[in-house]
Amino acid sequence: MKKIVLLLLFGPCVATAQDDLLSELGTSSAEETVYTLATFKGTRLGNGHTIETTGAGALDFLFEHRFGAINDGIYEMFGLDAAYVRLGLDYGITNKLSVSINRNSRDKTMDGYLKYRLLRQHKGGTNLPVSVTILAGAAYKLSPKNNADISPEFKNIDRMAYTGQMLIARKFTPSFSFQLMPTLIHKNIVEEYEKNDQFALGMGGRIKLTKSVALTMEYYHNFSAPDNDQLPETRKQYDSFALGIDIETGGHVFQLLMTNAIGLTERAFVAETTDNFFAGDIHLGFNVSRTFQLKRDK
Helix, strand or coil: CHHHHHHHHHHHHHHHHHHHHHHHHHHHHHHCCEECCCCCCCCECCCCECCCCCCCCEEEEEEEEEEEEHHHCHHHHHHCCCEEEEEEEEEECCCCEEEEEEEECCCCEEEEEEEEEEECCEECCCCECCEEEEEEEEEEECCCCCHHHCCCCCCHHHHEEEEEEEEEEEEEECCEEEEEEEEEEEECCCCCCCCCEEEEEEEEEEEECCCCEEEEEEEEEECCCCCHHHCCHHHCCCCEEEEEEEEEECCEEEEEEEECCCCCCHHHHHHCCCCCHHHCCCEEEEEEEEEEECCCCC
């Protein structure tokens, strides 16, 4: 009888306390910050960058290759006889900051950049709908070999070009990511029909098909491009466009591309693309990324 009385008296209190505890646990779980992972699988979307940075202590070797135009025909084996290569090393100083040095064969350019992950998409206690990465780069064009081949007034500093870029991306679903890339290019010397400062806006995305395969697209519109109606055919400039397939295999990310750009620095593919993708000036190419972990967290 006493047990029944005690149960009637204290049962509701125990139940209430249990409900309060479960409620607190639920609130705690809801407020936990959850960061978005793998918005993109690699540091490159096509010709340009994604928001992803190389992890701390990791060295990423990047081999980029572009062939000639498909519409060059059988004599050039539909572009396969031509080869333009960029070799790069990216190193992760921290999980947010990476540094890179690269060599381009087409215009014999050395380039490097710093890339910093400023904001990361997350939800939970607070919500941030996008990730933001900033990039600052510089490129030194070694071609032509002698300054005198250009003009008597030409100086080595005139070979420099600079890039400032903000990469803004959102992973909408596990299968779809989208990115915007406002970009500023400064060239120390330009042709008479060009501007030293050129602003472009890039956009692109990734659609995941399987666990290891995805489709990608990238497009840059140069708002400062010269008026093609005033230029000869060989000097006309077009917006950079790329379609690709990403294949992830362990430590490798292999990207197959179709693009109208053969320049592999921001200055080259954003501000100096002279082929028109939609007129058939399409170049096959690929990017291969291999990551080596040089230093591990203790």
